[in-house]
Amino acid sequence: xxxxxxxxxxxxxxxxxxxxxxxxxxxxxxxxxxxxxxxxxxxxxxxxxxxxxxxxxxxxxxxxxxxxxxxxxxxxxxxxxxxxxxxxxxxxxxxxxxxxxxxxxxxxxxxxxxxxxxxxxxxxxxxxxxxxxxxxxxxxxxxxxxxxxxxxxxxxxxxxxxxxxxxxxxxxxxxxxxxxxxxxxxxxxxxxxxxxxxxxxxxxxxxxxxxxxxxxxxxxxxxxxxxxxxxxxxxxxxxxxxxxxxxxxxxxxxxxxxxxxxxxxxxxxxxxxxxxxxxxxxxxxxxxxxxxxxxxxxxxxxxxxxxxxxxxxxxxxxxxxxxxxxxxxxxxxxxxxxxxxxxxxxxxxxxxxxxxxxxxxxxxxxxxxxxxxxxxxxxxxxxxxxxxxxxxxxxxxxxxxxxxxxxxxxxxxxxxxxxxxxxxxxxxxxxxxxxxxxxxxxxxxxxxxxxxxxxxxxxxxxxxxxxxxxxxxxxxxxxxxxxxxxxxxxxxxxxxxxxxxxxxxxxxxxxxxxxx
Numbered sequence: 399x400x401x402x403x404x405x406x407x408x409x410x411x412x413x414x415x416x417x418x419x420x421x422x423x424x425x426x427x428x429x430x431x432x433x434x435x436x437x438x439x440x441x442x443x444x445x446x447x448x449x450x451x452x453x454x455x456x457x458x459x460x461x462x463x464x465x466x467x468x469x470x471x472x473x474x475x476x477x478x479x480x481x482x483x484x485x486x487x488x489x490x491x492x493x494x495x496x497x498x499x500x501x502x503x504x505x506x507x508x509x510x511x512x513x514x515x516x517x518x519x520x521x522x523x524x525x526x527x528x529x530x531x532x533x534x535x536x537x538x539x540x541x542x543x544x545x546x547x548x549x550x551x552x553x554x555x556x557x558x559x560x561x562x563x564x565x566x567x568x569x570x571x572x573x574x575x576x577x578x579x580x581x582x583x584x585x586x587x588x589x590x591x592x593x594x595x596x597x598x599x600x601x602x603x604x605x606x607x608x609x610x611x612x613x614x615x616x617x618x619x620x621x622x623x624x625x626x627x628x629x630x631x632x633x634x635x636x637x638x639x640x641x642x643x644x645x646x647x648x649x650x651x652x653x654x655x656x657x658x659x660x661x662x663x664x665x666x667x668x669x670x671x672x673x674x675x676x677x678x679x680x681x682x683x684x685x686x687x688x689x690x691x692x693x694x695x696x697x698x699x700x701x702x703x704x705x706x707x708x709x710x711x712x713x714x715x716x717x718x719x720x721x722x723x724x725x726x727x728x729x730x731x732x733x734x735x736x737x738x739x740x741x742x743x744x745x746x747x748x749x750x751x752x753x754x755x756x757x758x759x760x761x762x763x764x765x766x767x768x769x770x771x772x773x774x775x776x777x778x779x780x781x782x783x784x785x786x787x788x789x790x791x792x793x794x795x796x797x798x799x800x801x802x803x804x805x806x807x808x809x810x811x812x813x814x815x816x817x818x819x820x821x822x823x824x825x826x827x828x829x830x831x832x833x834x835x836x837x838x839x840x841x842x843x844x845x846x847x848x849x850x851x852x853x854x855x856x857x858x859x860x861x862x863x864x865x866x867x868x869x870x871x872x873x874x875x876x877x878x879x880x881x882x883x884x885x886x887x888x889x890x891x892x893x894x895x896x897x898x899x900x901x902x903x904x905x906x907x908x909x910x911x912x913x914x
Contacts, residue, residue, distance in 0.1 A: 405522055413497045413529035414490065417538045421486035424539045427793055430692070432541030438462060439470035440479055448646075460647050460655055461662040465586035466543045482541065489538040489545040496545070496877060497528035499552040504881040506559045508888065509840035516888055524884035531826075532819070533790040533876050540793055543587045544873050550584035551594050551874040552881075555853060558598040562605055562845065567624045574602065574628040578635020586639060589657035590871070593860055595636050597852035602628055605845065670694065670750045672759025677865035679765040679773055680708040682780040684788065685799055687866045698726040698748055710765060717761065721754050778862035785861055786827070788869035789819040790876075830879035832886030843885075853878060 434450050441449045441456055448464065449456040470485060477484035504524030508517040528534070537544035554577055561573035581595030606625025613621045640656045647655040651665050663669040677691060689703040701719050709715040728749040766773045791797045796810040800820050806812040834850070837843035854875050861871055 402518060402522060406525060409522070409525045409529050410494065410497070413494045413525075413535075416529065417490040417493055417535050418487075420535060420539050421483070421490055424793070424795070426482055427540045427542075429540060429542060435462065435466055435470060435541055435543075436482075438467040439474055442467060442471040443475055443479065457664075458650050459664065460651060461658055461664065463586045463589055463658050464643055465583065466546065469546065470541070485541060486538055492549050493535060493538050493545050496534065496549040496552055497525055499549065499556055500528040500877055500881050501525035501884075503552060503556050503559065503878075504884040506556060506563075507837065507843060507846040507881060508885050509837065510842035511840055512888075520884045520888035523887045524881050527826075527880045527884055527887075528877070531876065531880060532794075532822070534873055536793045537870075537873065542870070544870060547584055547588045547591055548874050548877045550580055550587065551591060551853075552877055554580045554584060554594055554598060555849065555878065558601065558849065559846065561628070562601070562849075567627065570624065571627050571631045575631040575635040578632040578637075579639055580635075581632075582636040582639025585636075585657060586643065590857060590860060591874075592657065593857040594853055594874075595632075597854075597856055598849070599629070599632055600856075601845075601849045601852050602632060604848065668752065668755075670755045670758075672755040672757070672762065673750060674865055675762035676758040676765070678777075678863070679762050680705070680777070681865050682707075682777055682867070683784045684866075684868050687868060691866055695748060695750055710768060714761065717757075721757050724754055725750055778859070781864075781867040782858055782862040785858065785867050785869055785872050786875075787820070787823055788872075789816050790823060790869055790873075791816060791819045792870050826876055826879055826883060829883035829886045832890065833882035833884065836885055836889045837882070850878060850882060 437452060438448060438450050438459070441447055441451070445456050447456050448458055448460075448467070450459045450461070451457055469488075473484050473488055474481065501521045501524045505517055505521040508520040512520075534545075534548055537548070557573055557577040557580060561570055561577060564570045564573060577598055578595065581591070581598065584591035584594060602625070606621065606628070609625070610618055610621045644654065644656040647653060653665055661669040661671070661674065673694070674691075677686075681687070681690070686703070686705075690699060693699055699722055701715075701722055704718075709718065726748055728751070789798075789800050794815070796807070796812045796815040798807065798810075798812050798816060799805070800816045803813075806816065834847050837847050858872070858875070861867065
């Protein structure tokens, strides 16, 4: 026990040191989302309003849920409005807590047939994997929600696991209420984390149905009542967190908006839905997000940035080129000073108009009708693969795409770092598959595989149908699979292999009547 405690302390120090090194050594990220979160937090402190504007009249906004801006406002109030380092240090602590939550989740998910020492071994392996994982650690350096969303997601999975294992109805209801609160809190940091809460709800319903079917007739009413109360507790806890934000949006904007709008636009603000629909008919990788979507209404969009898969014919390419020419060269209104001979520029450099957007929407509809299998099946699969098997090197100095290899930047050593990060993605995936197989073979751990699938698949499916397949949205998935992967490594240790061989030998002797 003393040795395990010593190892746990050492691994915690490794996690803390690694993250502090990242926080102090890497330069501040220049992410637009980060600046927007900071601006909302500063407006909360300085102008007592939830707004993303930099100048008066500080129009209220609802395009970002309030969890992260409130955290930033609290840190700024305590440490100063320019203390980005304080934000990083707080997130270091949060992410170290996530490492321990992953370890506890591995302990809870390890097969109950295993002896306690082996389950604790899985916990320590999970702690080691989480402490050293560069995918999750890097987000302590960013003004983004990922570190907090990861911690809350793992906490939700752990609470749901404890609730499913609990036999006492009263305690079970309170645990599910806590799961709902944590799921709601995660949603207030990232709106799509609501799908994690939905996954736990589906698991609760499925377990309840299974319990009802397998129970004797005299126990079925009790099983039904327990499941119903648990579902109500989960929904009540989840709704309790979202209600204040929903009421605020109804009062300020007159709309029912419990989370952020899908296209981050104000109620009276134009959203380029047609252009976005067209992007969904061909974007299958993160490399296209910045030049063709993030640049919208900020920079010119170059036709050469589009791959051949963006067009089904030469005529369609010419049509898109004409629309982009209108976007890149909008008709500019005449300024008052022009009448006096001044040649000042009164109009925007680029502009997506409703007319251009509608034309892109028509192209999108034609492409979908022409090849529905590509749109509804092939593209989501490609996006899901791109999201999962990315290098996950975002926000490191060597961030980039592994292919084509000829484009790798030698100055940042991409030729070394990107293959290493890509191999880590495969390593985590393979050991997670091994852990899932071991858990599948165990009657006591089989349900945790179902919970893992319900946590990952709905949200991954949702992300795969979006036009912006950004790999950072999958960081919570890797935190979950580290817990499963640790089960594989614990089961495949030397003791575990010996146990398997002894069991196999025993079965062979039994089948042969004990004669060699």
